[in-house]
Amino acid sequence: MKQAKKNDVIVTQGVTKVYAADGIPVNALAEIDLTIRSGEFTALMGPSGSGKTTFLNIISGLDAPTKGKVWLSGRVLSDMSGNELSDFRRDNIGFIFQAYNLIPVLTVEENVEYIMLLQRVPKAERHERVTAMLEAVGLQGFADRNPTQLSGGQQQRVAIARAMVSEPAIILADEPTANLDSKTGAELLAMMNSLNLETGVTFVFSTHDPMVMESARRLITLRDGQIDTDETKYSG
Amino acid sequence: MVLKIAFRNIFRQKRRTILTALAMIVGFTLSSVFIGWSDGAYGDIIAMFTRNRIGHIQVHSDGYLDKPSLYKTISDYSAVGEVIQTIPGVEAWTPRVFGAGLGSVGEKSTTVQIIGVDVARETETTQFDKKVIEGRILGDTFSHDIVIGKGLAKTLSATLGSEMVLFSQGADGSIANDVYTIVGILESGDDASDRVTCYLNLEDAQELLVLEGRIHEIVLTVSKISQVPKITKAIENRLNDSTLHVAPWQEVAKSFYRAMQADKQGDAIGRIVIMLIVAIGVLNTVLMSVLERTREYGVLKAVGTKPTQIFRLVLCEVAIISVGSICVGALLGVLANYLLSIYGITLPEEFTYGGVKFQTMYAEVNARSLIIPAITVLFSAMVVGLFPAIKAARIMPAKAMRTH
């Protein structure tokens, strides 16, 4: 058995996912062995249905693999109970989804501070960190807006702020730019890239966008649930 | 935070909230009026039944109530009466003597129940004077006047001024008989009793039955019927006499009381109907809102919200709507019961309950008519809310994210 090294934030071993839709088994992932090290900025590419979302769900513990093991920051996900997993996600993983990331009844500030509230971070500190984070994503002055009063790109920036504010080890993003025009998408990626360089937080995101390849420093391509290519552009 | 999100969700989905609340408000108000009205009606029936007839509390010689007998008497009744009168809450008391016999007017005779009353006290306690619908009430001591029930007058074809002969047995074993003049005809509201009862002056009755200063029953009324149990206890303690038995009206009129309790079970049916209204309203709307917000719960869970916290969030929303609805329902319920307590509802035909005639029924504003519906609404809303809450708590974020 492979031993996770200290620097390896995400390690998968033989991860396989079989969906049984209408009785017909679908092999969404087949025997994925992958190691992602701390501070990497990794893009998951691949055609539709190649298993990107499934893979992200499994490495975040949102979904369980049919077979195989996942280590996250040295811990085996399948060994954790439901509540442990909730707490683990809260403290270690930031999420950015394709769309509808935000809780509509909460303001921008409340959305961003939500996780810190779950962590019982004191109010003054929460406010300070939210303010700094909103500034970092260029949304100063938007704290009291409702999500519905923001553009799609602004909403995704709030989602980034929410994912980053609690300083998790890993940020997972499933097609974060899919609902944005290419210019806004590029801006968002540039922002993620610079946050990655500044803070060293590990980013893993899936995308269809060829432009994203430019910014990614590691590019993994999936095909039919298997790793097709895995290239690191330059070592960071 | 849970509270904040819950509150805002409630205001976000206004239409749904209003629908849910409406079901609860309607349920609450119906239940409140139902209880207020039935309590009011039963309260009126009890008040009339007790005040005009059996009184609120009775004192007998021990064992009399179970097996009445001419010989089970209270001898120093004035002393007992004086003690009773000193107890706070007691309004008035009156002594009674009972005997059975044969009554004849002219050719006709029938069995009669003889009741000897202290006219002044009986009037004060049970409004004896108001029940005499023809003629006058009995004269003072040893008048040899007799007042007979309406039905009895009919049976005997008796009219005012007729002579009536009573035959009975004295407490000393002698045959007793005497002649009295009918001075009044009485209607008590209980037709069955009016067909056999005749009333004598206490002294006349004691003389006929050879009881010499002794009586069978002391009837007393209190100012607040709700205090009957307390006052019963107080009298028992004050008299401190094991040969005397103090009984509240519930014991005196056992079958009447039981029938009334049984009728009150009707409340339960009303409560089930209300539970159903609330349950269907809540289940429908809350379930819909949970299904609609599957993605939202998915996001909340993905970022680390525990299932129990989601569960609490949904129940919290239901609880907030319930409490709000209960407040509105309470206002409506009190208003409706208040109006019904003033104007009442007049039935097209009068009806008789326990020998008491009724036509207009009034509601009552009381705590029961608020507390019971409040518990009912809250309980059924929370129970029904459990289902959508569990559903929301169980949402799988991975699946929820795929539903667009």
Ligand SMILES: Nc1ncnc2c1ncn2[C@@H]1O[C@H](COP(=O)(O)OP(=O)(O)OP(=O)(O)O)[C@@H](O)[C@H]1O
């Ligand atoms: N809940 C499910 N039940 C059955 N099959 C599923 C389920 N989720 C995904 N699949 C199947 O698993 C395979 C991988 O799906 P996945 O969503 O991971 O692909 P993807 O790479 O994210 O695609 P896209 O680029 O379109 O988002 C697909 O064939 C899909 O049909």
Ligand SMILES: [Mg+2]
């Ligand atoms: Mg996908």
